[in-house]
Structures are given as C-alpha cells and as structure tokens.
Amino acid sequence: MTYIPIQSLDRLRLSIKMNIQEYVPLAKYTTFKIGGPARYFCAAKSEDDILEAVRFAKEKKIPVMVIGGGSNLLVSDAGFNGLIIRCGIKGIEFKDAGKRSVLIEAGAGEDWEDLVAQAVERGLYGVENLSAIPGTVGASPVQNIGAYGFDVSGSIDMVRALDTKTMKFVKFSNSECNFSYRNSRFKHEKGRYIVSKVTYRLAKEGKADASYKDLVEYFGKRKIADPTLKQVRQAVIEVRKAKLPDWRSWGTAGSFFKNPLIDAEHFKRLKREYPEIPGFPEADGRIKVPLGWIIDKVCNSKGLTIGNVSTYEKQALVVVAKPGATATEVIGFANEIMRRVKEKTGIQVEAEVEWAVA
Numbered sequence: 001m002t003y004i005p006i007q008s009l010d011r012l013r014l015s016i017k018m019n020i021q022e023y024v025p026l027a028k029y030t031t032f033k034i035g036g037p038a039r040y041f042c043a044a045k046s047e048d049d050i051l052e053a054v055r056f057a058k059e060k061k062i063p064v065m066v067i068g069g070g071s072n073l074l075v076s077d078a079g080f081n082g083l084i085i086r087c088g089i090k091g092i093e094f095k096d097a098g099k100r101s102v103l104i105e106a107g108a109g110e111d112w113e114d115l116v117a118q119a120v121e122r123g124l125y126g127v128e129n130l131s132a133i134p135g136t137v138g139a140s141p142v143q144n145i146g147a148y149g150f151d152v153s154g155s156i157d158m159v160r161a162l163d164t165k166t167m168k169f170v171k172f173s174n175s176e177c178n179f180s181y182r183n184s185r186f187k188h189e190k191g192r193y194i195v196s197k198v199t200y201r202l203a204k205e206g207k208a209d210a211s212y213k214d215l216v217e218y219f220g221k222r223k224i225a226d227p228t229l230k231q232v233r234q235a236v237i238e239v240r241k242a243k244l245p246d247w248r249s250w251g252t253a254g255s256f257f258k259n260p261l262i263d264a265e266h267f268k269r270l271k272r273e274y275p276e277i278p279g280f281p282e283a284d285g286r287i288k289v290p291l292g293w294i295i296d297k298v299c300n301s302k303g304l305t306i307g308n309v310s311t312y313e314k315q316a317l318v319v320v321a322k323p324g325a326t327a328t329e330v331i332g333f334a335n336e337i338m339r340r341v342k343e344k345t346g347i348q349v350e351a352e353v354e355w356a357v358a
Helices: 006-018 047-060 112-120 139-143 213-221 228-241 264-273 291-298 325-347
Strands: 021-025 036-044 062-068 074-075 078-087 092-096 101-107 156-163 168-173 194-204 251-255 309-312 315-321 354-356
Touching: 021 168, 036 047, 036 156, 047 062, 047 078, 047 156, 047 194, 062 194, 078 194, 092 112, 112 194, 139 156, 139 194, 139 315, 156 291, 194 315, 213 228, 291 309, 309 325
Parallel strands: 036 078, 062 078, 074 354
Antiparallel strands: 021 036, 092 101, 101 194, 156 168, 156 194, 251 315, 309 315
C-alpha cells in the first residue's frame, strides 16, 4: 500500500474535481491553430471552479492565463509554463429593466455571436454592429471589442470578476471598468481579474446605426434608406465575410493590430505627405487612423508574405498563417510590419492580439 502525504492528497482531490490536465496542446484552443502545450489546463464551468483553479496555481506558484474562444491569442511554440483556465461558465438570462431597456446577464463562457443573435431576434438594440465577432462573452469587456462604429462598452452595465489578489468576486459598473479604445481595467491590470459574468443593457426601441462607411455602401447599393435591426446585423455579417478570412479555415486572429490614435499635429504631418490618408477625430482630440490603409497604401504590404505568414489580401490589418506556421514566424512577421509602419509614418503600432509566453 502506498501512502500519500496529506498535502499531496489535497492536490489530488483538487485535480480530480477540477479535471486539471497536464501538458495539453493549446493549438486547438486558438483560432491561429498555433502553440505549444500548457503545463496545466482546466475547463472552469462555475465560479467555484475558477476559485479552486486559482488556488491550485497559487499553491504551485505558477502563472495563470484565462482563455475563452482563443480568437485573440497567439501561444508561443514552447507553450505556457503555468495554468490555463478555459472559462466555460454558461447561461444567458434576459431581465426586463423598465420601459426602455432590457438587461442581459451572460456567463463568460457563452459564445458572443449567440448572444448577439438572441438580442437581435428579440428586437433589442445595442450590439447588432458587433455581429460575427468570434470569441466569448468574457472577452468582450476585457478587449472592449468593437466594429462598424460601435464599442461593446456602450452596452455593458456591469462586469463580475474574481479579484485574484483578494480571492473574492467583485462587481464593476461601466464607469469602474475604465474602458477606452480596445482597452479596459481588466486588460490594464492584466492577470488580476478573471471575468465570470457580464451584464449588458440594451434598448427596447431605437434606430439601427448604419452610418459606418462600409454599411453606407452596402445599403446604398441595395437602395435601402432606413435599414431595420435585422438588416444591419445581416449587413455586418456579409461585409465581414467578404473582407475577413474565415477563422475556421485559416490560422488567424482577425485584426492583429490596433488602429493607432495619434495627436492632431502628427496627423497633419502625415496628411501633408499622404493627402488621402483617412482620419477620425476622437473626443480627446486625438485622431484614429486606419492602420490597414497605412499598411496597404503607405507600406505597400497588403498581401505581403514572408515564409508561412502574410497579411490578408482583402484586409491588410489581418495576419494569416498557413498550416505549419510557428508562433515565432508570426511574431517575426508582426514585428516587420510594425517596423515598416514606424519607418514610414513614425507611428508605434500596438498589437491587438495577446501573446502568451511564460
């Protein structure tokens, strides 16, 4: 008979309860389809699971990374020498919030596109322009996902998350989330908070916003002057499908880089050199510049291929990887694109995709 020390027994019980696996290949859990193994891996289906998983990691003194759909993640070829928590908390509940709005409470593991589809089907306004974005509910506040003139921060009412410092679940109002362009307190304080639930406030009545350039062109061709909620959602899906690679067939994370925000003087200098460069004023006085335009028109790098990695032929902001590509190749390619942009425009590009290295 073999005797196991009490501490080892505790770890064994936890491992069995949590189904913590070892050396799990991560490529199949990311849309890039790239990445080495996780030293430890678990699927968390409840808040208790998240608590126990973090305690496990604290005991072993290893880093923790949370993933959902893996649509904004590039895992290193060496893998992740810590614990990967794949959040699978489910549940979507619609709650009436008066004459004007409805609250949607959703588990962090719910599929984002499913939530949008349900909201539009019920005639609720606020997330229709965010259709066809791969990923989970839990990632939406972290990344402050956005598309076609909308950021999800405009619809978020509350976020519930585990504070890994205090090991208590806390709630954040919209203002407490410190949202900004593709950013939030959850991304800024990386690793501290693990989102378990998000509540969205959507309008019962409204007017679907089709003012974004691509949508104006879409409805103009079809001579639709006042598109409905469902028509805007369908337009977004079709426009995205035409411009972006299907992540189920390609190794990609969609837009790899953030559109840069630059000061007005910097934009004026670029405008003198590149008169056709687009720019969109922000509330703080900065100008948002479409990086895809710069990569294409200024750097002549749309469709650029180096080894097994390239910018997508229909959208230069997107990086795609052929089967067999490595994370090292993708990172090297991304650095080359950033170097070219910096050299031509003076803009320091930031990656939107998170690189998992530990």
